[in-house]
Amino acid sequence: MPCVPLLGLPLPSPVCDSMETITTATSNLQALPRSCSPIPRTQRGRMKLLGAVLLAVGLLSTAAWGEQHPWPDDPSQTCFFRMLSSLDSEFCRGDLEMIYPELGGVGCTYIPKCHQYRQRISREWGSPRVRYPQAEKNKKYVLMLVDPDAPSRANPKNRFWRHWLVTDIPGADLKSGDIKGHVLTDYVRPTPPPRSGYHRYQLRLYEQPAHEAIALSPEERISLGAWEMENFVEQFRLGSPVASTQFLTKYYED
Template structure:
């Protein structure tokens, strides 16, 4: 009777050990499978979604640590918008205005923000430069530091929409210190059209001077 009980206990222990081993093997297989999926996904991301920085003269335009944040992309300053994950389509059709941050803003000053496309309808033939996409004045420095853009909007934000087969367009952001007591406004002619905007004359008219900071990103039509 005792020997029979011992054998039964041994069989039970063996079965329990086998069950534990099977569970451990299953866990190891699951972990290995997930690691393989993660590795493949990581390789795919690296191959298809490269955030390329601008170079040459395009890179020289960027100065002063002005930051432009879009959802999922982060700060797009001085970069090409990648085609992966439909980013070019989403920046043109879905996402609203970006968050603008200027950490070096003077708390006691006001600023003017201008977003414009100098490549309308194309960089090779910019006969409609500059295309006005966004103009905001009376922006407080303390708000710029916090990325909480407030001010008086002269031109509502217009998404980047480069025409098909027109190549890359530069979307430029210029931030100016606003002169005290300067009444800045668009003329009736300027309000009538977004294209062929004389940006330089606007800057001279209101004595804005050189930008305190500037940046840009490049993108093209999603189907190109």
């Protein structure tokens, strides 16, 4: 019978012989059936040596691939998103959606380190898309993104660090996720300091009282950090958030 590999096609004698060599080198495999014509002893020795070398190179390449993937952003690499702990997840209320186009929804999650997501959210990506399906079209809203853990959660002496503040957002825009309003603070990317642990980035949505003109004081405009958010909310009678969500991330090299 001719030498027949797995694909069911006959092979010439040299190829068939080298396949036998590889099979012999991997003793846990069964030898392939063969009735190849004999070839000189010297040529058989060379073919066996070549087959063994190729097998060794293949095994070494496979091992190196598993330990050091040259393309860390290969979409085939599995990347797990971990949900927040029960204590932090309680902040997420009202189905407020926070979506980075390059990443997806980040509400109530830790930003994973894989695919350089932590680095990109701190250095590359612009403001997220915000959507609130329950928004009322005839009302306006105030949106803010703050970090209550500046410079760290253990010592938040500069809370609340203001990363984004937008007022006069029409409810129709919130329902569609296309935010338009009066920007009091331009979006500032989350940039946790090195070795400061995880920071919470809290997105808060308030219903804006009718005919209320909201503005920052000159002192508030100068500094983003140590913002007295509670006083701001009380001053403009914003009340409690109608919806809120947050994600946690830390310095991308930690």
